[in-house]
Amino acid sequence: MADFLYQLLLSFDATLRIATPLMLCAMAGIFSERSGIVDISLEGKLLSGAFVAATVAALTGSAWLGLGCAMLAGIFMSLIHGFACITHKGDQVVSGVAINILASGLTIVLGIALFKRGGQTPSLPREDRFTPIEWWGVDMMDSVPVLGTIYRQLISGHNMLVYVALLAVPLTAFILYRSRFGLRLRAVGEVPEAVDSAGISVTWLRYRALIVGGALCGIAGAYLSIAQGGNFVREMSAGKGYIALAAVIFGNWKPLSAFMACLMFGFLEAATTRLEGVALPLIGEVPTQLMLAMPYVLTVLLLAGFIGKPRPPAAIGKPYHK
Amino acid sequence: MNTALELKNVSKSFGLVKANKNINLAVEAGSIHGIIGENGAGKSTLMNIIYGMHRADSGEIHFGGQHVDVRSSADAIEHGIGMVHQHFMLVPTFTVLENVMLGTEGGLMLRDGRGAALERLLHLSETYNLKVDPHALVSDLNVGQRQRVEIIKALKGGAKVLILDEPTGVLTPQEADQLFEILKVLRDDGVSVLLITHKLSEIMDITDTVSIMRQGEMVGHRKTSETSPQELAELMVGREVLLEVDRKPAKPGEVRFSAKNLGYTNAQGVVELEDINFEVRSGEILGVAGVSGNGQTQLMETLAGMRHLTSGSLNILGTEVTAADQTDPRIIRDLGVGHIPEDRHTHGLVLNFEARENMILGFQDTGLAGDGKLFDYTAIQKNCEDKMAHYDVRPPNPRLNAKNFSGGNQQKIVIAREFSANPGVLLVGQPTRGVDVGAIEFIHKQLLELRDAGCAILLVSVELDEIMSLSDRIMVLCDGQNVGIIDSAKADRQTLGLMMAGQRQEAAA
Amino acid sequence: MSTPTPPLPRWADLILLPIINLFAAFFICGLIVLAIGENPIEALGVMIKGAFVYSGGLGYTLFYTTNYIFTGLAVALAFHCMMFNIGGEGQALIGGLGAALASFGLGVYLPAPLAIPLAVLGAFIAGGIWGVIPGYLQAKRGSHIVITTIMFNFLAASLMVYLLAGPMLEAGQQSPQTARLAESTLLPKMADMLRPLGINITSSPLNASFLIALGAMAVFYVLVWHTRLGFNIRSVGQNQEAAHYAGINVARTIIITMAISGGFAGLLATNEILGFNHKVVLNFTAGYGFTGIAVALMGRNHPIGIFLAALLFGALTQGGGELDFEFQSITREMVLLIQGMIILFSGALAYMFNPPLARMIAKFVAPKDPANG
Amino acid sequence: ESHGDFKPAVIYDMGGKFDKSFNEGVYAGIKKFQDETGVEVMEFEVTNEAQRQQAMEKMVQRGATVVLGVGFAQADAISAVAAANPDVNFSIIDVSWLDHPNLRQYAFKEEEGSYLVGVAAAMASETGTVGFVGGMDIPLIRAFACGYEQGVKATKDDAKVLQNMTGTTPAAWNDPTKGSELTQAQIDRGADVVFQAAGGTGVGVIQAAADAGKLAIGVDSNQNYMAPGNVLTSMLKRVDVAAYETMKDAMSGDFETGVRLLGVAEGGVGWALDEYNADLITPEMKSAIDQAAAKITAGEIKVHDYRSDNTCKM
Ligand SMILES: Nc1ncnc2c1ncn2[C@@H]1O[C@H](COP(=O)(O)OP(=O)(O)OP(=O)(O)O)[C@@H](O)[C@H]1O
Ligand SMILES: Nc1ncnc2c1ncn2[C@@H]1O[C@H](COP(=O)(O)OP(=O)(O)OP(=O)(O)O)[C@@H](O)[C@H]1O
Ligand SMILES: [Mg+2]
Ligand SMILES: [Mg+2]
Secondary structure, three states, X not given: OHHHHHHHHHHHHHHHHHHHHHHHHHHHXXXXXXXXXXXXXHXXXXXXXXXXXXXXXXXXXOHHHHHHHHHHHHHHHHHHHHHHXXXXXXXXXXXXXXXXXXXXXXXXXXXXXXXXXXXXXXXXXXXXXXXXXXXXXXXXXOOOHHHHHHHHHHHOOEOHHHHHHHHHHHHHHHHHHHEHHXXXXXXXXXXXXXHHHOOOOHHHHHHXXXXXXXXXXXXXXXXXXXXXXXXXXXXXXXXXXHHHHHHHHHOOXXXXXXXXXXXXXXXXXXXXXXXXXXXXXXXXEOOHHHHHHHHHHHHHHHHHHHOOOOOOOOOOOOOOOO | OOEEEEEEEEEEEEOOEXXXXXXXXXXXXXXXXXXXXXXXXOHHXXXXXXXXXXXXXXXXXXXXXXXXXXXOHHHHHHOOEEEEOOOOOOOOOOEHHHHHHOOOOOOOEHHHHHHHHHHHHHHHHHHOOOOOOOOOEHHHOOHHHHHHHHHHHHHOOOOOXXXXXXXXXXXXXXXXXXXXXXXXXXXXXXXXXXXXXXOHHHHHHXXXXXXXXXXXXXXXXEEHHHOOHHHHHHHHHOOOOOOXXXXXXXXXXXXXXXXXXXXXXXXXXXXXXXXXXXXXXXXXXXXXXXXXXXXXXXXXXXXXXXXXXXXXXXXXXXXXXXXXXXXXXXXXXXXXXXXXXXXXXXXXXXXXXXHXXXXXXXXXXXXXXXXXXXXXXXXXXXXXXXXXXXXXXXXXXXXXXXXXXXXXXXXXXXXXXXXXXXXXXXXXXXXXXXXXXXXXXXXXXXXXXXXXXXXXXXXEOOOHHHHHHHOOEEEEEXXXXXXXXXXXXXXXXXXXXXXXXXXXXXXXX | OOXXXXXOOHHHHHHHHHHHHHHHHHHHHHHHHHHOOOOHHHHHHHHHHHHHHOOOHHHHHHHHHHHHHHHHHHHHHHHXXXXXXXXXXXXXXXXXXXXXXHHHHOHHHOOHHHHHHHHHHHHHHHHHHHHHHHHHHHHHHOOOHHHHHHHHHHHHHHHHXXXXXXXXXXXXXXOOEOOOOOHHHOOOEHHHHHHHHOOOOOOOOOEOHXXXXXXXXXXHHHHHHHEHHHHHHHHHHHOHHHHHHOOOOHHHHHHHHHHHHHHHHHOHXXXXXXXXXXXXXXXXXXXXXXXXXXXXXXXXXXXXXXXXXXXHHHHHHHHXXXXXXXXXXXXXXXXXXXXXXXXXXXXXOOOOOHHHHHHHHHHHHHHHOOOOO | OOOOOOOEEEEEOOOOOOOOOHHHHHHHHHHHHHHHHOOOOEEEEOOOHHHHHHHHHHHHHXXXXXXXXXXXXXXXXXXXXXXXXXXXXXXXXXXXXXXXXXXXXXEXXXXXXXXXXXXXXXXXXXXXXXXXXXXXXXXXXXXXXXXXXXXXXXXXXXXXXXXXXXXXOHHHHHOHHHHHHHHHHHHHXXXXXXXXXXXXXXXXXHXXXXXXXXXXXXXXXXXXXHOOOOEEEEXXXXXXXXXXXXXXXXXXOOOOOEEEEEOOOOOOEEEOOOOOOOOOOOHHHHHHHHHHHHHHHHOOOOOOOHHHHOXXXX
């Protein structure tokens, strides 16, 4: 029993690691979708961020520079999205698809041009990555029975970006509900005319939302390639952007609910890796493919209305015409 | 004389449409200035230019004698312009206070400015008698209350010029009177009010001066005291107006269409129609009057099968329909019901379809589309050409997309399609909305011809005059309830107005 | 902003604007090629030669074109109903499953004239099933079609891997693929079909599925513009409210559209599986489903346009492979990049060049046609 | 160019020639050949199914006299092209079931090499639990896992072997994030040595093991250098030798065709010992592994091949 609980605790620990990029991307998605811009390009921004972070870190040997440039890369992709759908009122889904394909192609083309390693970047030494941080007093806390273990495993020992992601959630909620920017953001996603008529630029407001989102995706990308991982590999985002988007929709475009959805997806994956090949009571051994497909099946089932219909921002997907 | 606002040679085009051509306008400080004109005359465009929502292609704007470049609504607000738009600009998921704060939050954090905003809101609400709960969600407010929020928003920055674009369209006459009281107080405070309305009576009652627009041009300025409704109407339309309809007495036959205790509750559980009873006979027109938003739309859509009635029953040409039946527009149509929808752009037409395709919309499964399995475009083209000729649709080009016809001609396409199917029952919603006078006459004549041919017609319109001149009997809706049905011969504006405000027929009589 | 934009003439809208957009996309890609140290003009030359000139190159180009036609039609049909079908990838995969089941289940007992149509139908139906579920969920439960179809891509991949690595794995085989399909269900190669007619072309994967694709284009045309169902589909797509008003069952139309759309995508398996691989292999869809979006967009959702766009993308795929041979630092991903650029410029930024172009044309055309205003 | 008509070509599989394991092993052999002889080898990395055959035809068109295909996925393509071009020599790695007079096939007894590193793992493990992370779930990778497990169990019969496959699509070869997560999960469950046969994914496995201060075992190529001190050893699959040999034989003109089945006895599979892991391999370990290798060579130990019956018999 104790062993089971310990394994569960470790699964939560893994959940956190897996959910980190999802949380960052989901918050990015909330910013842009709350402003009325559909964002299936989360995936592409995540991938670009991962590539740039690993590239810059490899070239300069600085994880911090890598992180900064990844954020800029995310912002750059966001600006393309904005240029297409805000300035030129293009279709937001099409623009998103284009950015995702562009990101897949560009990261590999540039990766090959720069490093000649089939699109991968060189493996980074430990010093050039964001490595786990041991919190103060872990060893002392070890003597405390349950809390000590929780402190060591779950709370301490993650890399910095995990904590950044955890902070991003309340921060997003705070900005959205407590700040002037948040009020305007929520308004522009519902009734852009009202924002325009209040003397606020719809265009600039939406651009800002996309920029914030781009920066968050960039951090998520850096997490993949220079914190959790040690180099960039082609298609490294592996659908995480889409899952994050699903989490946004699950969470009904609310930061805390989306956070919970990310944790759920993270936990599913963590559980999958731990349950593979393990015979469960009553069920027996679950085929790996089924376990791997669980997040997708769940998304489909839950979206099919078993969680109540999500209520998207009213103006989402519609370019603003004066 | 002190001019608060002056426009010089303002022009604005949307693509090929010249919405405003060389407009000149001067508004005195501390006056109420009316603007009238037909639909599409360019009134809202002009107001949006003043308010910075649109930029003029050319021309100058002067505030208080000073030339100002208004590039955005922020500029306009800064210069003391407030505007209540034709369509509400409120965020339904926000509270009243949040809506009022939007744009003037008073700090990076909402907390910083909330207290001051609340104070200001309460102050305005008290001064001008604009009663509204600051913490209520806008989605929970009725239209009258929403309008008050809009006015508070427009006044919050201490507006010197207040623009109201058709504020009374959604109000009961009583609510409109209340609004006018507020406007008078504002005028006495030195505020200039620009009031757009279609109702000449309101212009005569409250404005000091009035400007008339026609097809993008300013065609006249008058002192209200020196003009008459007749003159204003003629200026608006550009020719002499003959609005009397020549209606022979009806010869009602058998009951073709009736509703018994009809009710409709929407998905959110709001009761939108309650206990509606009426019958329409062959050869008569039953008019439905009411302030817009009192259930007319729901009634029409329920009758047409576009919504499911939730209680009571309908009898359509002998077929009983109850809440248990899964009606849909197909079934109702197949029973022999024609339907001119209230909103032709949303329901009546597919704007990106060619006219000939729109001419078979709803009849695509009939012989109109050809007898075989595949569409017979020769037949479809012929059908459209014939109907365009008969109903005088211009240009008579079946291949033109519906969106490229003018409003009046779009309406004629819908009417041609629905009328020529020879329906036993016809549901007609706002048949002349946005339609010029010539077309109005034509449509009215066709409606009466259809009635005389024995069709049972239910007519919904927000234009009281239209209801009164076409209907044989009039049913008044208020808050989704039937206030009463009266003979049109006995109906006058006064009675109908009181009924529209919710007074039962007995009390009014 | 302030100068009014005159409308664009039809010929310019249909021909000139797409060409300009294409040019813009290639231009940016050229800059990227330049940045990675290769000569873009030379690269373009290699691509064109590889796609059309080399012996067999055209065959490969048309082989890829066939794939793009199927997925382009799939996306376009859904577009006519305003459904965004991003699930072509998954539908095509499952189409392969359908073809295999038909082939193994019945094809073995039947002669080719019966077996082939059956296998093609199998691909169509299976793809249709994978399309109809998201369609149903959208129409009846309000699930967002974009999200659901993306999820169904993942699900299809999982299912296929499970089957190919498990129950359907060819005995003694280690790569996840089925055994060879029944001979009677395989589509003949184009080169073999033309030889008896005295026409000799270099053998390439191009096969009879190309003809199926041409047939699908015709079916698409008739369906969309000449049937009641097509009218319903377009009505629902252009204006759901008006369609409902006109007595069209909106939900049912969406479901049927997604079924047929999925079916078109499923037909991709006729080319890849029945015509080329002759067994179901993993990942044979290789992104054609996603690119179908660009094909449909560029083709303006019309079969002729889709054919031209598919040809463009087919040439890109084939010519892009050629780049890989010729240049050290250019790989096939360059093609992905070009595709992305084309989708961006022809799709999302489709009308960026509209106002300046319209003004320019108006300047040239106006003197001949006395302006009314 | 000075070698007249001799024109070699190699076609890598989808993982690409820098996958740090399988394809990169071939690349190492090719590079060695190029460096030694100065002969240019035409190369191509396939990225979709139709390209396999096309690429081979293309190589032939360009005058290739020997074409090397990398990976079993190219079996069908090479079979077709070899049949159509009897004058050209072909060679393929990881295939044994084809039959063409101009085709050489290399197959490896991965289970034997895996057995050896299994022995090492069992001896290095302090917890008695070791792990295996596979790439895509296919019989080939199961064979790695099975051989490994046999080696572990033979050495320490109460040892536990945790097994995970990264995924079921080819993307599983290239998902280091998932690899590190799986490794972490195995470490959480007590594993302290993790063997990976996962292509590019393995990079994540090695990195996660190193981050956690545990041991990893590399695959295909010698991966000991990737995290010195944390890679116990690497299971070598000498595709580099196969590639080099193919080129050399073709160049010298005595290109024998047929199947070459390479196991421990033939030196086709083995384990890596170099300066990076010298400190990790104790003398007892080394002698145990060498002993096992000798027994396999002598036929005293028969390592079961998963692929023979799709089960893992101990
Ligand atoms: N954003 C726009 N884009 C294109 N055309 C427009 C736009 N706004 C208005 N128009 C056109 O400009 C003309 C004037 O419209 P406007 O809304 O100013 O009329 P209005 O006088 O306010 O009419 P109503 O009484 O119906 O409110 C109309 O022909 C209209 O179709
Ligand atoms: N978007 C458009 N594209 C092309 N032509 C148009 C477009 N909008 C309007 N037109 C054409 O311009 C003419 C004038 O249209 P407009 O809507 O201003 O008519 P109108 O004078 O208001 O008529 P009505 O009173 O019948 O509504 C119409 O005949 C129509 O064919
Ligand atoms: Mg921890
Ligand atoms: Mg207006």
